[in-house]
Amino acid sequence: MELNxxxxxxxxxxxxxxxxxxxxxxxxxxxxxxxKNFVSVSNVHMMIDPESVGIDGVLFLxxxxxxxxxxxxxxxxxxxxxxxxYYTPLGQTEEMANIERRTIKACTSMGILMTxxxxxxQTIMAPIFGEHVAYGDTGxxxxxxxxxxxxxxxxxxxxxxxxxLTGRTxxxxxxxxxxxxxxxxxxxxxxPEELTDWGLLGALIGKISGSYxxxxxxxxxxxxxxxxxxxxxxxxxxxYGSIPLFHMIGTTPEAKNYSxxxxxxxxxxxxxxxxxxxxxxxxxxxxxxxxxxxxxxxxLSIFEMQKVAELCIDKxxxxxxxxxxxxxxxxxxxxxxxxxxxxxxxxxxLEGTCFYNQYAREIGLANGWKRLMSNxxxxxxxxxxxxxxxxxxxxxxxxASAVAGEIV
Amino acid sequence: xxxxxxxxxxxxxxxxxxxxxxxxxFSARYDLDRLxxxxxxxxxxxxxxxxxxxxxxxxESKGGVASAWMLYEMCARKMAPKAILxxxxxxxxxxxxxxxxxxxxxxxxxGDITSLLSSGQRVTxxxxxxxxxxx
Numbered sequence: 001m002e003l004n005x006x007x008x009x010x011x012x013x014x015x016x017x018x019x020x021x022x023x024x025x026x027x028x029x030x031x032x033x034x035x036k037n038f039v040s041v042s043n044v045h046m047m048i049d050p051e052s053v054g055i056d057g058v059l060f061l062x063x064x065x066x067x068x069x070x071x072x073x074x075x076x077x078x079x080x081x082x083x084x085x086y087y088t089p090l091g092q093t094e095e096m097a098n099i100e101r102r103t104i105k106a107c108t109s110m111g112i113l114m115t116x117x118x119x120x121x122q123t124i125m126a127p128i129f130g131e132h133v134a135y136g137d138t139g140x141x142x143x144x145x146x147x148x149x150x151x152x153x154x155x156x157x158x159x160x161x162x163x164x165l166t167g168r169t170x171x172x173x174x175x176x177x178x179x180x181x182x183x184x185x186x187x188x189x190x191x192p193e194e195l196t197d198w199g200l201l202g203a204l205i206g207k208i209s210g211s212y213x214x215x216x217x218x219x220x221x222x223x224x225x226x227x228x229x230x231x232x233x234x235x236x237x238x239x240y241g242s243i244p245l246f247h248m249i250g251t252t253p254e255a256k257n258y259s260x261x262x263x264x265x266x267x268x269x270x271x272x273x274x275x276x277x278x279x280x281x282x283x284x285x286x287x288x289x290x291x292x293x294x295x296x297x298x299x300l301s302i303f304e305m306q307k308v309a310e311l312c313i314d315k316x317x318x319x320x321x322x323x324x325x326x327x328x329x330x331x332x333x334x335x336x337x338x339x340x341x342x343x344x345x346x347x348x349x350l351e352g353t354c355f356y357n358q359y360a361r362e363i364g365l366a367n368g369w370k371r372l373m374s375n376x377x378x379x380x381x382x383x384x385x386x387x388x389x390x391x392x393x394x395x396x397x398x399x400a401s402a403v404a405g406e407i408v
Numbered sequence: 409x410x411x412x413x414x415x416x417x418x419x420x421x422x423x424x425x426x427x428x429x430x431x432x433x434f435s436a437r438y439d440l441d442r443l444x445x446x447x448x449x450x451x452x453x454x455x456x457x458x459x460x461x462x463x464x465x466x467x468e469s470k471g472g473v474a475s476a477w478m479l480y481e482m483c484a485r486k487m488a489p490k491a492i493l494x495x496x497x498x499x500x501x502x503x504x505x506x507x508x509x510x511x512x513x514x515x516x517x518x519g520d521i522t523s524l525l526s527s528g529q530r531v532t533x534x535x536x537x538x539x540x541x542x543x
Contacts, residue, residue, distance in 0.1 A: 056484030156476020212498035
């Protein structure tokens with residue numbers, strides 16, 4: 001990679017050992033992807049949950065703190081893995097909580113803002129068109145690239161941290177215009193109604209696309225999707241296919257760059273309602289018993305919180321109901337009495353976490369939770385590997401099923 | 409049959425080991441029981457198999473960003489593959505391999521690496537020169 005004077009100073013250690021680690025890590029990654037140079041980024045979002053980081057990751061972070069590491073640009077965090085106000089009832093241990101506490105301490109020592117959200121584009125600050133950023137949650141990246149027109153690769157925790165310390169990232173992947181050109185075309189022949197439909201549609205497009213390096217363009221959505229709909233759509237596409245960018249004709253800003261003539265050169269992948277029903281049928285059926293209902297992945301917006309609260313009125317649940325939202329939304333929802341309304345039923349709202357990165361395997365075993373129901377196509381994809389038998393349905397049906405103790 | 413396969417320059421050190429290969433994708437979060445060192449996702453073609461100290465050969469990396477930290481954590485506990493060979497790696501696996509100093513290569517010019525290598529074969533992976541030798 002070509003390095004400027006400042007970057008050479010970073011690489012040689014003139015700007016400290018932490019920065020030296022960071023830029024040399026980035027150079028290795030940049031060389032792997034044939035980056036020619038670096039691009040400055042305006043802000044960073046880092047995934048750093050304790051289950052992924054582990055004790056060895058914490059020691060790595062603490063070592064960086066010992067080297068005097070400080071981030072150069074604003075840097076925020078993805079959801080935590082332990083809600084420190086509510087972990088014993090979930091079956092989480094002191095050891096897990098201590099990894100969380102040490103992670104938070106190390107991050108704050110480096111100047112990182114503990115926003116603990118995967119919906120920062122709804123709650124903190126959405127990036128603007130063309131803005132180069134280094135974001136580290138797949139749902140955040142795909143929304144920011146596609147809906148906002150920002151430029152980011154998936155930046156895993158270590159690389160996001162390195163970007164925070166150097167203020168830049170290697171110029172490869174979606175920082176290059178040529179990597180943002182559509183490679184697959186999808187024609188949607190039904191109208192997604194619920195968030196779950198959007199998640200299933202994203203899942204199908206993700207599965208068919210199947211690679212980080214594919215860029216789907218979607219035709220046939222003839223109404224204006226809402227932010228929560230595109231949130232579920234993108235997060236699911238990223239989960240099933242590792243896709244970091246999509247274009248949607250009539251909706252996303254870069255879709256108009258591609259002429260009909262260009263798009264006609266791509267094969268049509270047609271998606272029908274039957275395809276959606278077929279995929280959904282893999283996740284539970286009417287009459288199946290359930291152990292827990294979860295609304296998360298992505299964290300709920302204030303609108304989703306309002307809807308859950310309305311659905312909870314006069315309800316009593318036979319199985320636990322868990323809702324994960326960001327600290328920003330939690331604070332508003334608390335002030336607006338939505339948390340009270342939800343928790344009056346016995347349901348629990350967790351602040352600043354997301355269920356699947358909360359030691360999902362261990363809390364499932366501790367609580368006897370195997371048959372998990374959600375309206376998130378993303379979470380049901382993830383949790384199969386954690387020993388769950390997940391089922392998928394609309395938010396309304398999840399609540400009705402929690403009342404009945406089985407899928408209705 | 410070719411015994412020397414060429415790929416893009418990779419990350420990590422030169423290693424030798426036994427292949428565990430499948431035409432399937434990979435995510436440390438979605439597919440593994442990292443405590444036991446086995447594939448745990450019921451739908452994965454390697455479900456129940458141990459990946460520890462293997463040269464893991466798979467199609468693409470998939471899913472989320474967690475794999476980057478997880479590779480580091482797996483290597484620190486010595487419960488990791490010796491190397492991972494992909495047809496195409498995503499950014500996360502390359503970033504995680506860089507932190508963990510785990511050997512990783514992709515973009516094989518000879519074709520589909522999951523077809524070119526079979527489980528049980530022994531290979532040497534030389535990422536700095538972009539070469540995999542079948543022993």
